[in-house]
Amino acid sequence: MTAAGAPGSALNWMRRSRHGFGLIRITRVGRPAHQRTTHSATHRFLCTKTTIGFRQQMDHTIPPKEFKWTPGNLINENFKLGDHGHVCVVLNRQIQVPAHVVKLLWKNAAVRCAVDGGSNHWRDFVVAQAMSKKANGSAPTTPLEPLDVITGDFDSITEETVDFFKTTPKVHTPDQDATDFTKAMAVLQPVMAQRKIQDVVVFHDTSGRLDQVMANLNTLYKSQKDNCNVFLLSGDSVTWLLRPGKHTIKVPVDLVTSQRWCSLMPVGSSAHNVTTTGLKWNLYHAQLEFGGMVSTSNTYATEFVQVETDANLIWSMGAYEFEDKVRQAAKT
Numbered sequence: 391m392t393a394a395g396a397p398g399s400a401l402n403w404m405r406r407s408r409h410g411f412g413l414i415r416i417t418r419v420g421r422p423a424h425q426r427t428t429h430s431a432t433h434r435f436l437c438t439k440t441t442i443g444f445r446q447q448m449d450h451t452i453p454p455k456e457f458k459w460t461p462g463n464l465i466n467e468n469f470k471l472g473d474h475g476h477v478c479v480v481l482n483r484q485i486q487v488p489a490h491v492v493k494l495l496w497k498n499a500a501v502r503c504a505v506d507g508g509s510n511h512w513r514d515f516v517v518a519q520a521m522s523k524k525a526n527g528s529a530p531t532t533p534l535e536p537l538d539v540i541t542g543d544f545d546s547i548t549e550e551t552v553d554f555f556k557t558t559p560k561v562h563t564p565d566q567d568a569t570d571f572t573k574a575m576a577v578l579q580p581v582m583a584q585r586k587i588q589d590v591v592v593f594h595d596t597s598g599r600l601d602q603v604m605a606n607l608n609t610l611y612k613s614q615k616d617n618c619n620v621f622l623l624s625g626d627s628v629t630w631l632l633r634p635g636k637h638t639i640k641v642p643v644d645l646v647t648s649q650r651w652c653s654l655m656p657v658g659s660s661a662h663n664v665t666t667t668g669l670k671w672n673l674y675h676a677q678l679e680f681g682g683m684v685s686t687s688n689t690y691a692t693e694f695v696q697v698e699t700d701a702n703l704i705w706s707m708g709a710y711e712f713e714d715k716v717r718q719a720a721k722t
Contacts, residue, residue: 454698455635461628462642464495464591464621465709471589471621475500477578481571481606482507482546483595485515486625492593493519495623496534500587503578506542506570508593510551541577542570572609579618594622594629607657607704614702629706632697639695639705641668646690650708654678654685654697661701668695678703 463471469491470476478499485492492515496502504512516534540547541561563573575590582588590613594606606622610631613620622629632654654664660679666672670689678684697705 455633457633457635457637459630459637459639461621461707461709462640464623464628465491466642469494470498471591471619472587474586474588476589476591477501477503477582477587479571479574479578479590479592480504480508480512481592481594483511483593483602485511485593486595486597487593487623488625489515489519491623493534495591499535499591500585501578501581502535502538503574504537504540504555505574506540506544507546509537509540509547509555512537513551513554539577541574543573569605569609571606572612575609575613575620579613579615582618588617588619590618590620592620592622594624596624596627604657610704611658611702623709626709627706628709629704632699632703632705634700634702635698637697637699637705639668639697641690641693641695641707643693645708646693649689652688652690652695652705652707654688655704655706656680656684656701657704659701661699661703663698663700664703665698666696668692 462468476495476499478496478501480503482505487495519534537555537558539559539561540555541563543564543566544560544562561577563570563577565573568576571592578590582590592606596603607629610620610622610629614631614633619630649670652669654666654673656678660677660682662677664673664676664678666685668691669685670691671685672691673685676683697703
Protein backbone atom coordinates (compact mmCIF):
# COMPACT_ATOMS: atom_id res chain seq x y z
CA MET A 391 0.00 0.00 0.00
CA THR A 392 1.37 3.45 -0.89
CA ALA A 393 0.56 6.29 1.46
CA ALA A 394 -0.83 9.42 -0.10
CA GLY A 395 1.29 12.45 0.56
CA ALA A 396 4.62 11.33 -0.85
CA PRO A 397 7.79 11.58 1.22
CA GLY A 398 8.82 14.67 -0.71
CA SER A 399 5.65 16.56 0.17
CA ALA A 400 5.86 15.46 3.80
CA LEU A 401 9.47 16.67 4.00
CA ASN A 402 8.53 20.04 2.49
CA TRP A 403 5.71 20.43 5.05
CA MET A 404 8.08 19.63 7.89
CA ARG A 405 10.59 22.19 6.63
CA ARG A 406 7.89 24.89 6.39
CA SER A 407 5.96 24.10 9.55
CA ARG A 408 6.65 25.44 12.99
CA HIS A 409 6.39 21.94 14.43
CA GLY A 410 9.75 20.92 13.04
CA PHE A 411 8.99 17.26 12.40
CA GLY A 412 11.86 15.56 10.66
CA LEU A 413 12.09 12.30 8.79
CA ILE A 414 13.59 10.26 11.59
CA ARG A 415 15.03 6.82 11.12
CA ILE A 416 14.29 4.72 14.19
CA THR A 417 17.17 2.33 14.73
CA ARG A 418 17.12 -0.92 16.62
CA VAL A 419 17.42 -0.68 20.34
CA GLY A 420 20.50 -2.28 21.90
CA ARG A 421 23.97 -1.74 23.25
CA PRO A 422 27.23 -2.17 21.35
CA ALA A 423 28.78 -5.59 21.77
CA HIS A 424 31.67 -4.18 23.83
CA GLN A 425 29.20 -2.85 26.43
CA ARG A 426 27.21 -6.02 26.94
CA THR A 427 29.47 -7.63 29.52
CA THR A 428 30.05 -6.25 32.99
CA HIS A 429 32.58 -7.53 35.47
CA SER A 430 30.73 -9.31 38.26
CA ALA A 431 32.64 -7.48 41.01
CA THR A 432 31.80 -4.11 39.45
CA HIS A 433 28.21 -5.22 39.11
CA ARG A 434 28.04 -6.15 42.80
CA PHE A 435 29.61 -2.84 43.74
CA LEU A 436 27.12 -0.84 41.70
CA CYS A 437 24.18 -2.75 43.12
CA THR A 438 25.43 -2.18 46.67
CA LYS A 439 26.06 1.50 46.01
CA THR A 440 22.60 1.92 44.49
CA THR A 441 20.89 0.19 47.42
CA ILE A 442 22.73 2.41 49.89
CA GLY A 443 21.71 5.44 47.84
CA PHE A 444 18.04 4.41 48.01
CA ARG A 445 18.26 3.98 51.77
CA GLN A 446 19.95 7.34 52.23
CA GLN A 447 17.29 9.00 50.08
CA MET A 448 14.38 7.42 51.95
CA ASP A 449 16.00 8.33 55.29
CA HIS A 450 16.40 11.90 53.95
CA THR A 451 20.19 11.83 54.22
CA ILE A 452 19.86 12.76 50.56
CA PRO A 453 16.70 14.86 49.89
CA PRO A 454 14.37 12.97 47.53
CA LYS A 455 13.50 14.52 44.21
CA GLU A 456 10.03 16.08 44.40
CA PHE A 457 7.23 15.94 41.84
CA LYS A 458 3.84 17.67 41.85
CA TRP A 459 0.84 16.38 39.90
CA THR A 460 -2.55 18.00 39.18
CA PRO A 461 -4.58 15.37 37.30
CA GLY A 462 -7.66 17.57 37.64
CA ASN A 463 -6.33 19.49 34.63
CA LEU A 464 -7.08 16.36 32.57
CA ILE A 465 -10.52 15.59 33.94
CA ASN A 466 -12.24 18.90 34.61
CA GLU A 467 -13.18 21.99 32.63
CA ASN A 468 -9.55 23.03 32.07
CA PHE A 469 -8.48 20.09 29.85
CA LYS A 470 -5.02 21.56 29.32
CA LEU A 471 -1.58 20.66 30.66
CA GLY A 472 1.52 22.79 30.95
CA ASP A 473 2.35 26.38 30.08
CA HIS A 474 3.12 25.41 26.49
CA GLY A 475 0.20 23.05 25.90
CA HIS A 476 0.32 19.30 25.53
CA VAL A 477 0.58 16.65 22.82
CA CYS A 478 -2.42 14.47 21.96
CA VAL A 479 -1.72 10.96 20.64
CA VAL A 480 -4.31 8.57 19.19
CA LEU A 481 -3.28 4.90 19.37
CA ASN A 482 -4.61 2.05 17.25
CA ARG A 483 -7.43 1.30 19.67
CA GLN A 484 -11.06 2.35 19.90
CA ILE A 485 -11.43 5.78 21.49
CA GLN A 486 -13.24 5.13 24.77
CA VAL A 487 -12.95 8.63 26.19
CA PRO A 488 -16.29 10.46 25.67
CA ALA A 489 -16.45 12.89 22.80
CA HIS A 490 -16.64 16.15 24.75
CA VAL A 491 -13.46 15.27 26.68
CA VAL A 492 -11.62 14.27 23.50
CA LYS A 493 -12.64 17.46 21.69
CA LEU A 494 -11.51 19.76 24.50
CA LEU A 495 -8.17 18.00 24.95
CA TRP A 496 -7.70 18.03 21.18
CA LYS A 497 -8.59 21.72 20.91
CA ASN A 498 -6.11 22.71 23.63
CA ALA A 499 -3.26 20.54 22.30
CA ALA A 500 -0.14 22.11 20.85
CA VAL A 501 0.66 19.05 18.68
CA ARG A 502 -1.74 16.32 17.47
CA CYS A 503 -0.52 12.91 16.34
CA ALA A 504 -2.12 9.64 15.22
CA VAL A 505 -0.15 6.41 15.38
CA ASP A 506 -0.62 4.16 12.31
CA GLY A 507 -4.06 2.51 12.70
CA GLY A 508 -4.97 5.16 15.24
CA SER A 509 -5.59 7.38 12.23
CA ASN A 510 -8.45 5.03 11.25
CA HIS A 511 -10.05 5.55 14.66
CA TRP A 512 -9.52 9.30 14.46
CA ARG A 513 -11.16 9.40 11.02
CA ASP A 514 -14.14 7.50 12.44
CA PHE A 515 -14.33 9.98 15.32
CA VAL A 516 -14.23 13.02 13.02
CA VAL A 517 -16.91 11.57 10.73
CA ALA A 518 -19.11 10.54 13.66
CA GLN A 519 -18.98 14.04 15.12
CA ALA A 520 -19.97 15.61 11.81
CA MET A 521 -22.85 13.16 11.34
CA SER A 522 -24.07 13.71 14.91
CA LYS A 523 -24.24 17.47 14.41
CA LYS A 524 -26.12 17.01 11.16
CA ALA A 525 -28.60 14.51 12.62
CA ASN A 526 -29.34 16.75 15.59
CA GLY A 527 -29.84 19.78 13.42
CA SER A 528 -27.23 21.64 15.44
CA ALA A 529 -25.70 24.81 14.15
CA PRO A 530 -22.35 24.30 12.40
CA THR A 531 -19.41 24.42 14.78
CA THR A 532 -15.72 25.01 14.31
CA PRO A 533 -14.18 21.89 12.74
CA LEU A 534 -11.77 19.78 14.77
CA GLU A 535 -8.19 20.92 14.50
CA PRO A 536 -6.32 18.89 11.86
CA LEU A 537 -3.77 16.21 12.58
CA ASP A 538 -0.19 17.46 12.55
CA VAL A 539 1.44 14.12 11.77
CA ILE A 540 0.77 10.39 11.33
CA THR A 541 3.56 8.00 12.33
CA GLY A 542 4.08 4.24 12.17
CA ASP A 543 5.09 1.39 9.91
CA PHE A 544 1.74 1.85 8.12
CA ASP A 545 0.66 -1.77 8.23
CA SER A 546 -2.69 -0.84 9.83
CA ILE A 547 -3.77 2.42 8.20
CA THR A 548 -6.35 1.85 5.44
CA GLU A 549 -6.34 3.28 1.93
CA GLU A 550 -9.53 5.16 2.79
CA THR A 551 -7.82 6.80 5.75
CA VAL A 552 -4.71 7.62 3.73
CA ASP A 553 -6.94 9.44 1.24
CA PHE A 554 -8.94 11.14 4.03
CA PHE A 555 -5.72 12.56 5.52
CA LYS A 556 -3.89 13.01 2.22
CA THR A 557 -2.53 16.44 3.19
CA THR A 558 -1.26 15.28 6.59
CA PRO A 559 2.51 14.60 6.81
CA LYS A 560 3.39 10.97 7.42
CA VAL A 561 6.60 9.80 9.09
CA HIS A 562 7.47 6.18 8.35
CA THR A 563 9.02 4.30 11.32
CA PRO A 564 9.67 0.75 10.04
CA ASP A 565 11.70 -0.66 12.97
CA GLN A 566 9.99 -3.86 14.15
CA ASP A 567 11.88 -3.98 17.45
CA ALA A 568 9.69 -1.26 18.98
CA THR A 569 5.96 -0.57 19.07
CA ASP A 570 4.46 2.19 16.95
CA PHE A 571 3.68 4.08 20.17
CA THR A 572 7.32 3.96 21.30
CA LYS A 573 8.51 5.04 17.86
CA ALA A 574 5.97 7.89 17.79
CA MET A 575 7.41 9.18 21.07
CA ALA A 576 10.87 9.17 19.48
CA VAL A 577 9.49 11.29 16.62
CA LEU A 578 7.66 13.69 18.96
CA GLN A 579 10.35 14.27 21.59
CA PRO A 580 12.60 16.58 19.48
CA VAL A 581 9.55 18.69 18.64
CA MET A 582 8.52 18.77 22.30
CA ALA A 583 12.01 19.84 23.34
CA GLN A 584 12.07 22.61 20.75
CA ARG A 585 8.68 23.98 21.85
CA LYS A 586 9.18 23.25 25.58
CA ILE A 587 6.21 20.90 25.74
CA GLN A 588 6.42 18.43 28.63
CA ASP A 589 3.09 16.59 28.67
CA VAL A 590 1.64 13.91 26.40
CA VAL A 591 -2.01 12.77 26.60
CA VAL A 592 -2.61 9.35 25.04
CA PHE A 593 -6.08 8.00 24.27
CA HIS A 594 -5.71 4.51 25.68
CA ASP A 595 -8.03 1.47 25.74
CA THR A 596 -7.85 -0.56 28.96
CA SER A 597 -10.34 -3.15 27.70
CA GLY A 598 -8.01 -4.38 24.96
CA ARG A 599 -5.57 -7.27 24.87
CA LEU A 600 -3.35 -7.59 27.92
CA ASP A 601 -0.16 -7.62 25.85
CA GLN A 602 -1.10 -4.31 24.22
CA VAL A 603 -1.92 -2.74 27.58
CA MET A 604 1.45 -3.90 28.94
CA ALA A 605 3.22 -2.59 25.83
CA ASN A 606 1.72 0.85 26.51
CA LEU A 607 2.91 0.71 30.11
CA ASN A 608 6.35 -0.27 28.84
CA THR A 609 6.39 2.91 26.73
CA LEU A 610 5.80 4.93 29.91
CA TYR A 611 9.06 3.49 31.24
CA LYS A 612 10.93 4.08 27.99
CA SER A 613 9.71 7.69 27.72
CA GLN A 614 10.57 8.75 31.28
CA LYS A 615 12.55 11.96 31.32
CA ASP A 616 12.60 15.03 33.52
CA ASN A 617 10.92 17.01 30.75
CA CYS A 618 8.44 14.39 29.53
CA ASN A 619 5.27 13.21 31.31
CA VAL A 620 3.05 10.71 29.52
CA PHE A 621 -0.56 10.19 30.66
CA LEU A 622 -2.70 7.27 29.49
CA LEU A 623 -6.36 8.33 29.44
CA SER A 624 -9.14 5.77 29.09
CA GLY A 625 -12.89 6.06 29.48
CA ASP A 626 -12.73 6.29 33.26
CA SER A 627 -9.11 6.38 34.40
CA VAL A 628 -5.81 8.24 34.18
CA THR A 629 -2.49 6.39 34.46
CA TRP A 630 1.11 7.61 34.61
CA LEU A 631 4.56 6.72 35.93
CA LEU A 632 5.89 7.77 39.33
CA ARG A 633 9.68 7.84 39.29
CA PRO A 634 11.87 7.44 42.39
CA GLY A 635 11.29 10.39 44.68
CA LYS A 636 8.52 12.17 46.55
CA HIS A 637 5.26 12.81 44.70
CA THR A 638 2.39 15.09 45.70
CA ILE A 639 -0.86 14.41 43.85
CA LYS A 640 -3.68 16.94 44.15
CA VAL A 641 -6.83 14.84 43.83
CA PRO A 642 -10.05 16.54 42.62
CA VAL A 643 -12.48 16.92 45.51
CA ASP A 644 -15.19 15.04 43.60
CA LEU A 645 -12.99 11.95 43.53
CA VAL A 646 -12.33 12.17 47.26
CA THR A 647 -15.99 12.58 48.24
CA SER A 648 -17.12 9.81 45.87
CA GLN A 649 -14.30 7.54 47.11
CA ARG A 650 -13.06 6.67 43.64
CA TRP A 651 -10.38 4.00 43.33
CA CYS A 652 -6.63 4.42 42.93
CA SER A 653 -3.70 1.99 42.75
CA LEU A 654 0.09 1.73 42.95
CA MET A 655 1.64 -1.04 40.88
CA PRO A 656 5.33 -2.09 40.83
CA VAL A 657 5.46 -3.12 37.18
CA GLY A 658 8.76 -4.64 36.04
CA SER A 659 10.63 -4.67 39.35
CA SER A 660 10.10 -4.47 43.08
CA ALA A 661 9.84 -1.24 45.03
CA HIS A 662 11.58 -1.84 48.34
CA ASN A 663 10.60 1.29 50.23
CA VAL A 664 7.21 2.95 49.63
CA THR A 665 5.50 5.32 52.04
CA THR A 666 2.19 7.11 51.42
CA THR A 667 -0.05 9.65 53.14
CA GLY A 668 -3.54 10.79 52.20
CA LEU A 669 -4.84 7.35 51.23
CA LYS A 670 -7.46 5.36 53.10
CA TRP A 671 -4.98 2.49 53.44
CA ASN A 672 -1.51 4.00 53.65
CA LEU A 673 1.84 2.26 53.23
CA TYR A 674 4.79 2.74 55.57
CA HIS A 675 8.22 1.70 54.27
CA ALA A 676 6.43 -1.12 52.43
CA GLN A 677 7.82 -3.41 49.76
CA LEU A 678 5.63 -3.72 46.66
CA GLU A 679 6.14 -6.54 44.19
CA PHE A 680 4.17 -9.04 42.16
CA GLY A 681 4.02 -12.27 44.12
CA GLY A 682 3.98 -10.16 47.27
CA MET A 683 2.00 -7.03 48.13
CA VAL A 684 0.53 -4.54 45.65
CA SER A 685 -1.78 -1.61 46.37
CA THR A 686 -5.03 -1.89 44.41
CA SER A 687 -8.62 -0.76 45.07
CA ASN A 688 -7.37 1.92 47.42
CA THR A 689 -9.11 5.30 47.82
CA TYR A 690 -8.57 8.73 49.38
CA ALA A 691 -8.63 10.15 52.89
CA THR A 692 -7.69 13.69 51.84
CA GLU A 693 -7.37 15.89 48.77
CA PHE A 694 -3.57 15.66 48.79
CA VAL A 695 -1.83 12.30 48.40
CA GLN A 696 1.90 11.87 48.88
CA VAL A 697 3.86 8.90 47.59
CA GLU A 698 7.54 8.43 48.38
CA THR A 699 9.21 5.58 46.52
CA ASP A 700 12.67 4.21 45.80
CA ALA A 701 11.63 2.69 42.46
CA ASN A 702 9.30 3.27 39.53
CA LEU A 703 5.59 2.74 40.21
CA ILE A 704 2.53 2.91 37.99
CA TRP A 705 -0.11 5.20 39.49
CA SER A 706 -3.65 4.76 38.16
CA MET A 707 -6.80 6.50 39.36
CA GLY A 708 -10.47 6.38 38.52
CA ALA A 709 -11.50 9.65 36.87
CA TYR A 710 -14.85 11.35 36.80
CA GLU A 711 -17.81 9.32 35.61
CA PHE A 712 -17.55 10.65 32.10
CA GLU A 713 -20.76 9.01 30.92
CA ASP A 714 -22.71 10.59 33.78
CA LYS A 715 -21.29 13.96 32.82
CA VAL A 716 -22.36 13.42 29.23
CA ARG A 717 -25.92 12.61 30.29
CA GLN A 718 -26.02 15.59 32.64
CA ALA A 719 -24.75 17.90 29.91
CA ALA A 720 -27.42 16.62 27.53
CA LYS A 721 -30.17 17.52 30.02
CA THR A 722 -28.99 21.11 30.44
